[in-house]
Amino acid sequence: MYHPTVARLTYRALLGRRRALILCALPALLLVVAAAVRAMNGADDAVTSQLLGGFALATLVPLIGVIAGTGAIGPEIDDGSVVYLLSKPVSRPSVIVTKLIVATGTTAVFSAVPVLVAGFILNGNSQQLAVAYALAAAAASIAYSALFLLLGTVSRHAVVIGLVYALIWEALIGSLVPGAKTLSVQQWALALAEKVAGSGADVNSAVALPTALVLIVVVTVGGTLFAGQKLRTLTLAGEE
Known part of the structure; x- marks a missing residue:
């Protein structure tokens, strides 16, 4: 299902100058804030959880996901260049799966890696918080x-x-909002962070880990299938 040519074209579009600047600016902001917080407060596990959970997972990761996810295919549909791609002997499900892999990889690199580094800056990975939140960011990247x-x-x-x-x-x-937390990708990711960090850490999710994993799978598989179905409905010029 993975198509190298589609992947190369998608990476080229995602990492163009404007998007690359935004993708680099957001993680850089997290690292600057982390360094400033560490300088002012020293190593503090509670502050680390607040910054990585409240800012990184709640804002940074979804914003990068927006840039990578929509940028993987949206511009091609908007400007009509997707017609050129679909005219080639490449199955449409293969196009979607490849673009999902590229978008996931891009989101994870620009979110999970900076979260890991920020965690080490903030408290030196005390209570495994850096690793826990980095894994949570990677899981959220998929959904x-x-x-x-x-x-x-x-x-x-x-x-x-x-x-x-x-x-x-x-x-x-x-x-x-308590009722909305069950439908929040952030809370699903926090369930994984809570499991990795352990009961002694200040990491709490409103969703149990088994439920969170099931919901991540449902959103990922469902979103991919629906996107593939939508792409199948696009017709090329001259098609009946």
Whole structure:
């Protein structure tokens, strides 16, 4: 299902100058904030959890997911260049799966790795918090990539909708409203962080780990299937 040519074209589009600057700026901001917090407060496990859980997982990861997920296919649909791709002997499910892999990899690299580094800066990985939150960011990257890739195939306003989702639902509603937490990717990722860090760490999720893993799988598989189905409905010029 993985197609190297599609992957190469997608990486080239995602890592173009403008997107690359944004993708680098967000992790850089996290590292600067982490260094400043460490300088002011010293090594503090509670502060580390607040920053990595409240800022990194709730805001940084979904924003990077929006950029990578929608950028993997949305611009090609908007400018019509996807027609050229679909005219080649490449199955449409293969196109979607390849773009999902690229989007997931890009999101994970620009979110999980900086989260890991920020965790070591903040408290030297005390209570395994750096590793726990990095794994949580990687898990969230999978769900966000599938979700925003689907959004990129169904709407020409995918970036705007994705930003609203990331900044309002994940960063605000999904973090504060009890009933909405079950449907928050951030909370699913926190369930993994809670398991890795252990009961002694200040990491809490509103969703049990088995439920969180099932929901991540459902969103990833469902989003990929729906995106593939949507891509199948796109017709090339001259097709009946």
